[in-house]
Amino acid sequence: MNLDQQIQLLIDDAPNDGTMPRLIKEIAPGLKQLAAKLRHEQYYIIQSLNSEWLVTTITNRTLEKRVIYAFPTLQDSFAPNSAELIAAPIPVTHILFQLVALETVDSIIFLETPGEASTGYEVKRQDIQKLIQVQIKPSFNQIPPDIA
Structure with missing residues (x-):
């Protein structure tokens, strides 16, 4: 799913x-600008069965700092052998959008190269908030607390 389709899905949902x-x-x-810097259109996020x-x-x-790792492939996610955790594929724009609402998370680290878990591209929550604030027209005085 390309970035425009991902944005449309966010709007539809x-x-x-x-x-x-x-x-x-x-x-x-702003979401597309950040997503374009990343190599993949979707990443795998390790989450609980309740989608946390x-x-x-x-x-x-x-x-x-508190981070969430976004993995380029299912194999890279190395989800722990646990019946309570899974690796779910999530479109990159949706991950970035969710970061705004994750108040207890400082950043998401996007691991870009399959098989390489030691380096990644970090997107800080405060940076995405600033970017979004610039995009919002004056009719929105602040980012709603329940944005995602």
Whole structure:
């Protein structure tokens, strides 16, 4: 599914409250701009059977952040042998859109190269929020808290 089709699916699946579809249309250029920097149109996210994404805390001496990993292939997702976790394919624009609503997550790390889990492209939540804020016309004073 190409990026335009992904955006249309976001719009089609949005609550028909008069606001959300229009908001998605306005932020679509920003979502597409970010998604175009990534190599894949979909990534695999490890999640629970209740569709809750697996969050990993990364720490070093001076920094702690909570991230979600997005894997390029099902094989790369190396979903733990657990009956409660699965690797689900999710369109890249949907992942970026969800990041806005994930208040406890600092970023998503997109692993771009199959078989290579040591490097990735990080998209920070604050960066996507800034990008979206620029896209929103003045009629939207702020990003709704229940955007995704």
